[in-house]
Amino acid sequence: MNSQTSNLSLTENITTIIRPPYFYISGFTGIPHMKYYYVFLSLVYIISLMGNIFVMFVIYVDRSLHSSKYIVVFNLALTDVCGTTALVPKLLDMFFFDRQFISYDQCLTNQFFVIVFLFMQSFNLTILSYDRLVAICCPLRYHMLVSHRSMFQLTGAAWVFAVLIVLIPVGFITSLSFCRSVVINSYFCDHYPLYSLAAPCSDVLPNRVMSHLIPCIVFFIPMIFIIASYICIIHALFTITLPRDRHRAIKTCTAHLILVAIYHLPVNITYLFVSFLPSNIRILNLSLTSVLPPMLNPxxxxxxxxxxKVSAKRLLKRVAQRAVGPLMLT
Structure with missing residues (x-):
């Protein structure tokens, strides 16, 4: 009798984790004329690849751009190439060729890489705001505070932090049981729709906490830093007496501010109101946030x-001269 009781209690204490062999990514369901959106995504992906590879090539070839700031710009272009490549080809393959089933392991891998590169964009923009802050507010100490070594350390720390912070929610997914639906209501293996599938069968509280905490760390805190840095920059601009110098300082910040706006505004809205946005609006907003900034950055x-611009023109002129030279000789 005691043996049977102990076996029963042991059986009750064993938790069986149900992992489906595959998930089904529903994508942009219920949205009319989506085939045109897939064509749009294809064009955006091609332009993004060409533009960011061109930026990396110009920075690599032109020694005048081998400065601390362009270490981060190069890293931003690399992040954009990797991020769009992790997302768009798989997305197009699924919906052009009706391959919307994805295995459990592939789903977690897809989620990991897409989110890591999305987070890295935020970190790169934050490091660039630090560069602008020091350049305008502490110009005499710029080369000491923004050296090649410090930029490599900051970008390296950003990569390590992005990988580690994404491993936490992905790791929590592996402890969930999916005993009902396997349909992910998104265009990739997104964290929020994925763990929501396990809500009837598992305790998803840790996942829910992470889905709110991590965006605060990755999006909102960097945004606050960027806003604070530009408040300091604006204050410093009033101390610049020469209009020409003030105009030059403002011009150096324009590109960065545009990048911040096209990235942070939609992504912060998406993650701030994730529980309130209609599903299709959230999917479209997040998909545009994932593909448009990498295309527009270069x-x-x-x-x-x-x-x-000067370096790019000089490089293109050099390439054109080398191409035309042999033709002139013939």
Whole structure:
């Protein structure tokens, strides 16, 4: 009798984790004319790849851009290439070729890489705001505070932190049981729709806490730092007496402010009101946040940053001369 009782209590204490062999990504369901949106995503992906690879190539080739600031710009372009590549090709493959089933392990891998690169964009923009803050408020100490070593350390720490902080919610997913639906109401293996599927079968409180805490750390705190840094920058601008110097200082911040606006405004709205936004609006907003900033970042830098524009023109002129030279000889 005692043996049977102990076996029963042991059986009750064993928790069986139900992991489905696959998930089904529903994507943009119920939204009319979505085939045109997929074509749009394809064009955005191609432009993003070409633009960011061009930015990295110009920075790598032109020694005049081998400064501390452009370490972060290069890292931002690299993040954009990796982020769009982690997301868009798989998305297009699923919905153009009706391959919306994804295995359990592939789903967690997809979630990890997409979110890591999304977070890295926030960290890169924060490091660039630090660069602008020091350049305008402490110009005499700029080369001491913003050295190659400090920029490599900041970007390296950002990568490590992004990887570690994403591993936490992904790790919590592995402890959940999915005993009912396997349909993810998103366009990738998004964390919030995924752990919501396990709500009837598992305690999702740790996942819910992480889904609110991590965006605060990754999006809202950097946004507060960026706002505070620009308050200091605006105050410093009033102390600059020469209009030409003030105009030059403002111009150096314009590109960064545009990048911050097109990235932080939609992503903060999405994660701040994640529980209140209609599903389709959330999916479209988050998808545009994932693909538009990587496409616009190189365009903005080419158009708004004078030193990069000069370097790009010089490089293109050199390439054109080398291409035309053999033709002139023949």
């Amino acid at each position: 365009i903005i830098y080419v158009l708004k940053t004078e030193e990069f």
